[in-house]
Amino acid sequence: MFTLIALGAGVAWLFSLVALFFPAIFPHQFRTHQGTVYVYFEAATVILTLALLGQLLEAKAHQRTTTAIKELLKLAPATATKIVGNKETTVSITEIVKGDLLRVKPGEKIPVDGSIKEGDATIDESMISGEPLPIDKNSGDMVRSGTINSNTTFIMTAEKIGSETLLSRIIEMVNTASRSKAPIQKIADRLSGYFVPIVVMISLITFIVWAIYGPEPAYVYAMVNSISVLIIACPCALGLATPMSVMVGIGKGAQMGILIKDAESLEKMNSIDVLIIDKTGTLTEGRPSVERVVSVDPHVGEENLLRKIVALNSSSEHPLARATMKYGAEKGIAAEPINLFKAVSGKGVTGKLGTDQLALGNKSLMDQLGIAIAADLQEMVSAEQKAGKTVSYLSINKQAAGFVVISDQIKPTSRSAIWSLQNEGLKVIMYTGDNSNTAKAVSENLHLDGFQAQMLPEDKLTEIKKLQASGKKVAMAGDGINDAPALSQADIGIAMGTGTDVAIQSASITLINGDLSGIVKARALSKKVMSNIKVNLLFALGYNILGIPVAAGILYPFSGILLSPMVAALAMSLSSVSVILNALRLKNTNI
Structure with a gap:
């Protein structure tokens, strides 16, 4: 990315250094009326200063894109109250082992994942699920690290500690996803690969044209304009266009209870044709x-x-x-x-x-x-x-x-989520291991586009392969171990966060709250991120397309305007900052 800046500033500095010690070797076009040679020490210095200033502004803006991860890290409490015999002691969460009994008091954050052993509680899980309403928990119910106990005291058993807790896994997934590349990034990478040598050629052509046809001192004009071309064309903004939007978008998803494993999944979510859904725990409450x-x-x-x-x-x-x-x-x-x-x-x-x-x-x-x-x-x-x-x-x-006889209530949000997805043109089909009569009743109740019953895990896998072979982009939503093969095969695997660890590991996207409305939000987020990336690419490419001719001096014959290398450096830096600021708009977007 900095090849062009290094070339521009380096040429200006080396030229000035030679001019200072060996002025006699330069032709008269480079000399002033006093016989001295034009030097560009201040230009090279200001160019690098402005480039560094741009990097500083970029780093400041970049810090704001990692807010989601920082907020997640703050959720983890540092200590917990451990019960040993009849005594209670305050210990670091790193000292907790599986099976420990912990007391959680009103207003405290839950230290690790586990289940309530004694007492009832009302837990605020909004920080990891995105749902604002507190949830009532009873003896035997699961509680998660980082969530907040509202108004009662209870005793819990530690079951998952350290990196095994849901909060730790969320942080790791967000970190990993933020570092991954979306397929659209490959376009930017390829463009940058061609872009630099093309700009170097344009810079050389600019020098030759000005040296031949420019006014006196022609070589001075030629050098200044060729350096301006090198500097203003730095494709930093092009390289930032995709990763900045991806990082902010994945952080936004985490705040809404949508965990996205990698940038490719975020991009693909926008192009899904068919959604396959399991019944128990996905369409239904999963609490039969x-x-x-x-x-x-x-x-x-x-x-x-x-x-x-x-x-x-x-x-x-x-x-x-x-x-x-x-x-x-x-x-x-x-x-x-x-x-x-x-x-x-x-x-x-x-x-x-x-x-x-x-x-x-x-x-x-x-x-x-x-x-x-x-x-x-x-x-x-x-x-x-x-x-x-x-x-x-x-x-x-x-x-x-x-x-x-077992009944499992359909989730209240399933109907509206399916209706929204169908309105976007998706076909929603249910694959279930349950019998045909039950599957038909659920399908008719929810107005699904189809269903298949009494399906084994391998049957689901086979059917998804058939859909993909016909050219369909398939997403699969499920929550059980039996859904894992299908989740892995689908273009996008979507796991319910209320389901099994195997399903979550096999999926590309995890919905912490186990709610189908999360799929609607994930698609909306995908659309917003992809739109933001395209605007960023437009900013970066449009800026270079407009900036290079101006830096080469195309306006000079008509208006006498030339672009100083220092102004080109400032414009280059501001272009990168503008791309990041545009990506940050995703933080405040409504989904």
Whole structure:
């Protein structure tokens, strides 16, 4: 970037140095009426001073682009109150280990990620989720580092510390993304690569034209104008056009609860044609609750059926499993040890309780295990599914013994978010492992553009590949381990921050609040950033296109105007500052 400045200032300085000690070697065109040679020490000095001044102004403006990261760093508390036996001591957060009990008092920041062990709380999570309303938390609920406890005291168990906490991961993702390059940056890089040698050629041509056709002292005019061309054409602003907008845009996203893994994802988000969404935890709350357990075996009562379901699900991390565990706890049923547990991805779980071989899952699992389902049982289940409920069959020793009915409320913002995305021309399609009846009920409720049910992880992956092969740009939104392959394959993987770590690691964008409205905001942010980059490139290129002819002296024959190298240096510096100031406008944009 500084090749042209170095050439311009260096030529002026070396010329002046030779003129000072060996004036006799110069032709008369370079001499004054007193016989001395024109020197440009002050011009070279002022050029470098103005270039450094521009860098200082640029650095000051650049500092403002990292505000988001600085604000995130401030969220992490330095100390915590640790409970050891009956004593409470204040310790540094670096001394906290997993399993420690910590007391969080009203108004304090939560030191690490964990779950509430005793007490209730109202937590302000706006600093990491972007949502202004505090959230009520109860015993067993997760709390995050950096969020603020409002008005009660509670005891929490430390579960994620140091770099494992959500706040630390957010800071790392924002830092990494800010340093990454958007594809559009490659255009600027290529332009800069061609630009410098072209400007050097223009500078030489300027010198030759002025030396031949310029007024006396022709060589002096030729030198001053060729140096002005070198300096004013410095493509610093061109190099700053993309990274500044990306840095501010990614910081803005972090403040809204949208974590963007790299600049390429931010750019691509603007060109997505199809959005694929999972159901549980993405469209729905992801906090399913058991409505009832139904037994169809006269030898197995509903309580006994629930006991077996709780035992099976005690080894599973699926949201539906957690719902049955919670329901069992409310009924006073403790989980019994299960043997030979196995999770069948997209279908359910199997295991052995005592002498009973158990299987809990959808019809695909029952079919896989060769378990027959009576017509009346199938009819009962279909009725529940048509109402949008999720139903899991339980088989005992290869006999269908009953089922559990689970409902999961659609998120309040899902309808409006889907409507907004469809209005932008996106097709929104649901891929779910749930049955066709439930999927159809949800799809019709939300007016989706289509759905596919009873899909395994590999099925989702295959369908996304087909869409991409047809020329579609595909985004995939999901929250579970089973969504990870599809999230990785999609052009843009979007993970719900309320989902699993595997899904978040596989995704390009993470929505901290787990809300589909975040996708609408991410697209709006992408559009704003890309528009800002284009304006920056226009500023940088337009400035050079206008500045180079003026510096070469094209106005001189008509108006007698020539551009001093010092003025060219000032204009070059201000062009870089103007690009950064334009990028900073993103901080205050409404999304």
